[in-house]
Structures are given as C-alpha cells and as structure tokens.
Amino acid sequence: MGNVVELKNVTKKFKDFSIKNMDLQVKQGFVTGFIGANGAGKSTTIKMMMNLLKPDSGEVKLFGLDYKTEEKAIKERIGFVYDGNVFFEGLNLKDIKRIVGPAYKRWDDTLFYHYIEQFELPLNKAMKTFSKGMKMKASLAIALSHNAELIIMDEPTAGLDPIFRRELLDLLQELMLDGSRTIFFSTHITIDLDRIADYIAFLQNGELVFNHSIHDVTENYALVKGGRELLDSDTKKAFVHIDRASTGFEALTNNIKLVKDTFGDTVIIERASLEDIMNYFKGGFTACLI
Amino acid sequence: MFNLIRRDVILQKRQLLIFIPFILFFIIMNAHPALTFLVASIFIPFNTYAYDEKAETNILLNSLPYTRKEIIASRYLGAIIYMVLSIGLASLALFAFQKNFTMTDIAIGAGLFLVFASFTFPLFYIFKPGYISTVVMISFLLLAGIGPAIVTFLADHLTVITDFITNLTMPTLYTGVAVVILALYAISWVTTNIVYHRKTF
Known part of the structure; x- marks a missing residue:
C-alpha cells in the first residue's frame, strides 16, 4: 500500500516552538491516530498537510502530488474537520452547503442530505445555535459529502460527550469498510484510538517519537514494575522513563525482550496503554539518566 | 471562482434587505448622486470583508479546493461585479425618485470606489483581524x-x-484618470496577492 501523506524532513520554526526534521507517512486505507500532548505540534502538522502553513524546509506531498503545482487536485480529495467551527456562524447548513458544495467537483447532494438525516441536523437553523457535538457532526457531514479519499481531522472528539464519541468512532469504522479511504486524526483522548486506529503516530515537543502499527506498539511497549534494588546504570538502559516510589519502580520500556533478558522473573511486565506511553514520554528520555 | 463571488450574496442575504433602504436614505437626503453611487458600491464588498478578515473564514476557504490566487481574484473581480450591479440598482432608485444624475456622476462614484478599494483591500490582509473593518x-x-x-x-x-x-x-x-485608477487597482491586486501568499492561518 502506498502513502497518502508524506512529510519528508519537514522543519517549521516558531518563536517558542518548532517542528524539527519530521518524517511522517500516512498509509493508504488505514486509520492513523495522531497523538501527543497539547502543544506538541499536532495542529501545526495538520496545517502543513492542508497547506495552511508552509514548512520552512522539507517536503509535503499528498497523494504523491505537490501543493506548489497541484493544490486544487489535492484538496478535491481531502475532507477536513477542524477543532473549532470554521463555517460561518450566522448561516444555516443549507446556505453553507450552497457555498461549500460547488467548490468540489465530486460534491454529492444526496450523500449530504443522507448524513444530515443520519446525524439529525436541522437544515434551517444558524450554526451558532448548534451544540459542540452538532457542529462537529455538521463539519463531518460536509467533509464526507464529496467522496474524499483522505479525511483529516484535528481533535474531532475533543469536548464531545462519551455517547457521541462512540457514535463518531462507529461511523468512522463504517467509513473504512470500503477499504479505499484513509483517515488521519489527531487526538489526546487515546482510548478512542484503541478501538479504531491501525497506526499510531506519536508526536512530542515537535518531534515524531514513533509511527507504528497499533500491533507493534502493543508488542514493543510495556510497563515494568519491580524493586528499586534492580535498577543500576546498566539495567536502566532498558527503559524510556522510570518512576520511582519508596516501594519500588514502575517504568516504560520499548524493548520487552531486553527487559526479559535483563530481569527475568524478578519484574512484572504489563501491557502499556497509549495513555501510559504518552505519560511516560512526557517525563522525557533524560529522566532515566538521573 | 464564480462560486467564491456568489458566496458574498449568500453570506449577506439579510444585509441585502437593508441595502435598498440604505440607498434610499442617501437619495432622500439629497446626497450628491456620485456619493450615492459610491456608498452603494461599497456596501457588498466591504460587508464581505467583515467575514473574510476572520481567521476561520480563511482556514475554510484555503481548505477548499481553491488556490490563494483565486481567493484574492474573487475579491477584486467580485468588487467590480458588485459595483456594476449596485450602481445599476442605485440608478434605478434615483430614476424612480426622479432625481437627475449624469454619466459623470456614475464615473466619479465608480472611480472613487475603485480608488478606495485599491487602498483598503490590502489592509484587510496586512492588519490583524478585528480592527480593520472599524478602521476602514x-x-x-x-x-x-x-x-x-x-x-x-x-x-x-x-x-x-x-x-x-x-x-x-x-x-x-x-x-x-481611468488609466491611473485601473493601474492603482492592478497594483493593489498584485500587492494583496503577495501579502496573502505569505499569510499563515
């Protein structure tokens, strides 16, 4: 399978933050979850994918095409959902459809009305009267109505109640059934991903820590618990980050085999959730040198 | 691109209802016909900017399959199209109220509008949103x-x-005068294009 999105050696500097030499590929036909703490650079990366921001250096390609020459062709094939409402607050969905629809060659009115009905959205009420969940559904209905091959979503589940989050994830799963679509979405609610993501890209302080299949993540990462006396400058190398307590240590490893070889049965190895991984990485690599 | 221009009318459906009374006010107040043409022309393009200066609108437009060049072109071409339509409407209104006006009045109104637009359009993209509509x-x-x-x-x-x-x-x-004004408008268009290309959202 090819890559739908390819970032090569992308660097973008801001005053107090930067993305450094990022290489990121999004595989066609899969759901990739883009995780990282607030401020890790997720939105910046997504903006570069949408050509809202231009990288200082490096290359951004979508569907193998370059924004410099094929901007319209690329955007025809993307459906986007942003964190905030980007549609005109004062307009109703019918009018928004009148503005957005004709922009796409492949816009499908029937499909749009199908989603409006499915999401139970009012057509004649101004967007500003919508709840957060309804706004999200409206954005999604618009994003899905032009047969986009790639759906890019920035924090689509943020601020949604659990019931609607589940509904949304079910819908995304349904969308993936035909196999041709790719979904790339950022979130900091990692439990969403356990259900639907095939790949996890993890960003921290502007650097991509990993981009693995969810299977590889569960295979490679684990929580290790044991007595403090087991830790020394050599054995510590098996861990990404270590939390010490008076009763013992708890640490994250990305090399289960090494842990097993080093500690044998003296430690307890548990499955690490994505949240565990994010939390431990937040502590940083340097912490284990202390 | 035509869709981008048509968007102004969809956005301003309600404001358009006050367009006619707005023109009539100037006519009844016996304003100079040239001034009436000028304010009528300004109405739609500048109302659109009240929306377009918002970051969200720019994020939306730039996420749709439009190039930045097209977005700016739609502003400059749209301004001319709406100017012609507005002047037509204003002429009808003046005619209905049996006020005299000449082609010169139309030319002055349109000329002043284009000059005003040339100077202010780039400002909408240079300055921070929120202030510029008021300033203009x-x-x-x-x-x-x-x-x-x-x-x-x-x-x-x-x-x-x-x-x-x-x-x-x-x-x-x-x-x-026509050449000077058109040159100004063209320079303004090019400037806005450059500014908008560098913009980040």
Missing part, C-alpha cells in the same frame, strides 16, 4: 466628510495642478 469604515466616513473640503482647498491653492487639469481636453482627462 471610520476612515471612509472621515474622508467622505472632509474629503470634498480638502479637494476644494487644493483646487484653490495649487493652481499649477488645476491649470494643468483644466487645460486638458475632456477625453484626455477622462482617459488619463
């Missing part, structure tokens, strides 16, 4: 208020220029 509207009212006085003052005191202008034949004068 206030400066417009100020100019409309004291502008004529300044022109009269200059005409009285800078005789070299006025002599030069009065010595020109009418066709030369009109063509000259």
Whole structure:
C-alpha cells in the first residue's frame, strides 16, 4: 500500500516552538491516530498537510502530488474537520452547503442530505445555535459529502460527550469498510484510538517519537514494575522513563525482550496503554539518566 | 471562482434587505448622486470583508479546493461585479425618485470606489483581524466628510495642478484618470496577492 501523506524532513520554526526534521507517512486505507500532548505540534502538522502553513524546509506531498503545482487536485480529495467551527456562524447548513458544495467537483447532494438525516441536523437553523457535538457532526457531514479519499481531522472528539464519541468512532469504522479511504486524526483522548486506529503516530515537543502499527506498539511497549534494588546504570538502559516510589519502580520500556533478558522473573511486565506511553514520554528520555 | 463571488450574496442575504433602504436614505437626503453611487458600491464588498478578515473564514476557504490566487481574484473581480450591479440598482432608485444624475456622476462614484478599494483591500490582509473593518469604515466616513473640503482647498491653492487639469481636453482627462485608477487597482491586486501568499492561518 502506498502513502497518502508524506512529510519528508519537514522543519517549521516558531518563536517558542518548532517542528524539527519530521518524517511522517500516512498509509493508504488505514486509520492513523495522531497523538501527543497539547502543544506538541499536532495542529501545526495538520496545517502543513492542508497547506495552511508552509514548512520552512522539507517536503509535503499528498497523494504523491505537490501543493506548489497541484493544490486544487489535492484538496478535491481531502475532507477536513477542524477543532473549532470554521463555517460561518450566522448561516444555516443549507446556505453553507450552497457555498461549500460547488467548490468540489465530486460534491454529492444526496450523500449530504443522507448524513444530515443520519446525524439529525436541522437544515434551517444558524450554526451558532448548534451544540459542540452538532457542529462537529455538521463539519463531518460536509467533509464526507464529496467522496474524499483522505479525511483529516484535528481533535474531532475533543469536548464531545462519551455517547457521541462512540457514535463518531462507529461511523468512522463504517467509513473504512470500503477499504479505499484513509483517515488521519489527531487526538489526546487515546482510548478512542484503541478501538479504531491501525497506526499510531506519536508526536512530542515537535518531534515524531514513533509511527507504528497499533500491533507493534502493543508488542514493543510495556510497563515494568519491580524493586528499586534492580535498577543500576546498566539495567536502566532498558527503559524510556522510570518512576520511582519508596516501594519500588514502575517504568516504560520499548524493548520487552531486553527487559526479559535483563530481569527475568524478578519484574512484572504489563501491557502499556497509549495513555501510559504518552505519560511516560512526557517525563522525557533524560529522566532515566538521573 | 464564480462560486467564491456568489458566496458574498449568500453570506449577506439579510444585509441585502437593508441595502435598498440604505440607498434610499442617501437619495432622500439629497446626497450628491456620485456619493450615492459610491456608498452603494461599497456596501457588498466591504460587508464581505467583515467575514473574510476572520481567521476561520480563511482556514475554510484555503481548505477548499481553491488556490490563494483565486481567493484574492474573487475579491477584486467580485468588487467590480458588485459595483456594476449596485450602481445599476442605485440608478434605478434615483430614476424612480426622479432625481437627475449624469454619466459623470456614475464615473466619479465608480472611480472613487475603485480608488478606495485599491487602498483598503490590502489592509484587510496586512492588519490583524478585528480592527480593520472599524478602521476602514471610520476612515471612509472621515474622508467622505472632509474629503470634498480638502479637494476644494487644493483646487484653490495649487493652481499649477488645476491649470494643468483644466487645460486638458475632456477625453484626455477622462482617459488619463481611468488609466491611473485601473493601474492603482492592478497594483493593489498584485500587492494583496503577495501579502496573502505569505499569510499563515
């Protein structure tokens, strides 16, 4: 399978933050979850994918095409959902459809009305009267109505109640059934991903820590618990980050085999959730040198 | 691109309802026809900017399959299209109220509008959103208020220029002014394009 999105050696500097030499590929036909703490650079990366921001250096390609020459062709094939409402607050969905629809060659009115009905959205009420969940559904209905091959979503589940989050994830799963679509979405609610993501890209302080299949993540990462006396400058190398307590240590490893070889049965190895991984990485690599 | 221009009308459905009373106000107040044409032309394009200066609108437009060049072109072409339509409407209204006006009034109104647009359009993309609409509207009212006085003052005191202008034949004068205005509009278009290309959202 090819890559739908390819970032090569992308660097973008801001005053107090930067993305450094990022290489990121999004595989066609899969759901990739883009995780990282607030401020890790997720939105910046997504903006570069949408050509809202231009990288200082490096290359951004979508569907193998370059924004410099094929901007319209690329955007025809993307459906986007942003964190905030980007549609005109004062307009109703019918009018928004009148503005957005004709922009796409492949816009499908029937499909749009199908989603409006499915999401139970009012057509004649101004967007500003919508709840957060309804706004999200409206954005999604618009994003899905032009047969986009790639759906890019920035924090689509943020601020949604659990019931609607589940509904949304079910819908995304349904969308993936035909196999041709790719979904790339950022979130900091990692439990969403356990259900639907095939790949996890993890960003921290502007650097991509990993981009693995969810299977590889569960295979490679684990929580290790044991007595403090087991830790020394050599054995510590098996861990990404270590939390010490008076009763013992708890640490994250990305090399289960090494842990097993080093500690044998003296430690307890548990499955690490994505949240565990994010939390431990937040502590940083340097912490284990202390 | 046509969709981008048509968007203005969809966005301003409600504001358009006050468009007619707005023109009528100027007509009933016996404003100079040229001024009526000018304010009528300004109505739609500048109302759109009240939306377009918002970051969200720019994120939306730039996420749709439009290039930045097209977005700017739709503003500049749209302004001309809406100017022509507005002047048509204003002429009808003037006609209905049996007020006299000449082609010169239309030319002055349209000319002033294009000059005003040339100077203000780039500002909408240079300055931070939120302030610029207010700044432009206030400066417009100020100019409309004291502008004529300044022109009269200059005409009285800078005789070299006025002599030069009065010595020109009418066709030369009109063509000259038209060329200058169109050149200004073109420069403004190019400037806005450059500014907008560098913009990040």
